[in-house]
Amino acid sequence: MIIHCHINDYSSQHISADYWADHWTERYYNVTMASKEGQQKLRILLFGLQGSGVSSTANTIVGEARFQTGLEFKPVTTYCKREACEVFGRKVEIIDTPGFPNEINVDTVNNAFSSLKLGFEMLAPGPNVFLLILPIQRYSDDSKLMVECLDKYDDIRRHVIVIFTCLDKVEQSLEKTKQDVIASESLRELLQFASGRFVLFNNRITDRNQVKNLLGIAEEVVMKNRSNCIDSRIFNERSAIEMNRIVDGKNETWGAFVLKKFKSKMQHFIN
Ligand SMILES: Nc1nc2c(ncn2[C@@H]2O[C@H](COP(=O)(O)OP(=O)(O)OP(=O)(O)O)[C@@H](O)[C@H]2O)c(=O)[nH]1
Ligand SMILES: [Mg+2]
Numbered sequence: 582m583i584i585h586c587h588i589n590d591y592s593s594q595h596i597s598a599d600y601w602a603d604h605w606t607e608r609y610y611n612v613t614m615a616s617k618e619g620q621q622k623l624r625i626l627l628f629g630l631q632g633s634g635v636s637s638t639a640n641t642i643v644g645e646a647r648f649q650t651g652l653e654f655k656p657v658t659t660y661c662k663r664e665a666c667e668v669f670g671r672k673v674e675i676i677d678t679p680g681f682p683n684e685i686n687v688d689t690v691n692n693a694f695s696s697l698k699l700g701f702e703m704l705a706p707g708p709n710v711f712l713l714i715l716p717i718q719r720y721s722d723d724s725k726l727m728v729e730c731l732d733k734y735d736d737i738r739r740h741v742i743v744i745f746t747c748l749d750k751v752e753q754s755l756e757k758t759k760q761d762v763i764a765s766e767s768l769r770e771l772l773q774f775a776s777g778r779f780v781l782f783n784n785r786i787t788d789r790n791q792v793k794n795l796l797g798i799a800e801e802v803v804m805k806n807r808s809n810c811i812d813s814r815i816f817n818e819r820s821a822i823e824m825n826r827i828v829d830g831k832n833e834t835w836g837a838f839v840l841k842k843f844k845s846k847m848q849h850f851i852n
Contacts, residue, residue, distance in 0.1 A: 622665070622672040623799060624704045624810060628697055629714030630724055631656045631680035634746035637784035638714050639677045642668060642792055648677045656680065661700040669789075669796055676700045676708070681727040690730065690828050694816060701813035709810045710799045711737050717745040717758070717781065720767055728771050730824050736811045742798055743775045748783040755781060778802070 625642070629635045636648040636658050643666045651657045658679045665674050678700045682689035701707050713731070715724055731737050751758050758781060762768055772779065780795045 621808070622674045623668075623710065623796075623803065624674045624676075624708045625710045625712060625799065626676045626678065626697075626700050626704055626708035627712045627714055628678050628700075629680050629712075629744075630716075630719075630721075630727060631683050633680065633714050633716045633719075634782075634784055635680055635714045636677050638712065638744055638746060638782055639664070639675055641782065641784045641787075642666075642673070642675060642795070644668070644787070644789070644792070656682075661696060661703055663703050669793060671796065674704060676704050680714075681723070681730075683723065685723060685726060685828060687825050687828050690824060691821065694730075694821070694824065698813050698816040701811065701816070707810035707812050709740065709803045709806070709808070710742060711740045711811065713741050713743045713775065715743065715745055715771075716747045717762075718747060718750055720771070724771070726827070728774055729827055732774050733820060733823050733827075734811075734815050736815050738774060738776070739806055740802055740811050741775045741778070742795070742802065743771060743779040744782050744795070745779060746782050746784055748781045749785050 627635050627639050632652065634650075636650045639648045640646050640650065643664060645666075647664045647666075648662060649657055656679055658677055660679065662677045663674060664677075665672070667673065679693060679696045681693050713728075731741070745762065748755070748758070753761075762779060762781075763772070763777075778798055780791065780798065782791055782795075
């Protein structure tokens with residue numbers, strides 16, 4: 582942008598040259614930054630439990646069925662897919678990813694995080710917003726473990742927004758549901774992880790208001806993070822070891838639990 586400044590302005594108002602230099606530099610800088618921001622695409626990555634409506638949510642945001650969805654015995658999304666679109670005049674790039682596995686072990690979780698890393702790389706320089714998808718009626722141990730794994734990454738924490746899908750299955754008002762989510766003891770850690778950012782979604786209707794609401798929160802996340810994004814380098818050897826420990830830990834606890842039960846039953850027989 583060219584800024585026209587007449588030399589007469591300067592001489593007639595008897596203001597120092599430094600003042601004018603600062604004034605115009607600031608104005609020029611802000612204008613340049615603002616126009617750059619305007620052009621920059623909002624980069625959104627979606628991740629969640631397998632079958633929780635990740636791809637459906639991506640379609641709802643885009644406003645078209647660009648991602649494959651469905652309910653099958655095996656995961657429908659098996660690789661990351663990127664689409665570009667415009668949402669309420671904002672250029673958006675969106676990535677759908679294979680979800681966090683239903684069958685949890687070190688291998689399946691590692692595979693899920695390898696795909697996630699690939700999704701980050703496909704969205705170079707990285708996502709501004711990380712949408713974590715969960716069905717509203719199901720906050721299981723699997724979801725908790727997924728959040729525990731993601732919680733190891735501070736960068737994800739700063740960019741995450743939780744989307745609860747299947748709002749249509751809830752038989753009460755939207756406001757009451759929101760209040761219930763906020764008050765829920767079992768969702769406390771999840772909401773802490775997301776700094777309280779969550780949205781309720783119904784992917785069965787084409788209500789653009791829910792998308793508008795989400796976009797507003799996404800813009801706040803971008804502003805708060807000064808347009809910084811999450812770098813795929815957060816997924817490294819160290820983080821993989823940490824995650825394996827979490828997943829293994831779960832197995833150990835479960836094993837210990839079964840052993841305890843077994844021992845107590847045996848005791849019953851002995852007595
Ligand atoms: N009632 C209802 N069903 C939904 C909603 N969102 C998704 N579904 C259904 O849930 C099923 C799974 O949806 P997907 O979007 O394919 O889920 P996903 O998480 O991408 O699944 P995978 O790719 O297999 O991991 C489909 O039958 C969707 O129609 C929703 O808001 N309400
Ligand atoms: Mg999917």
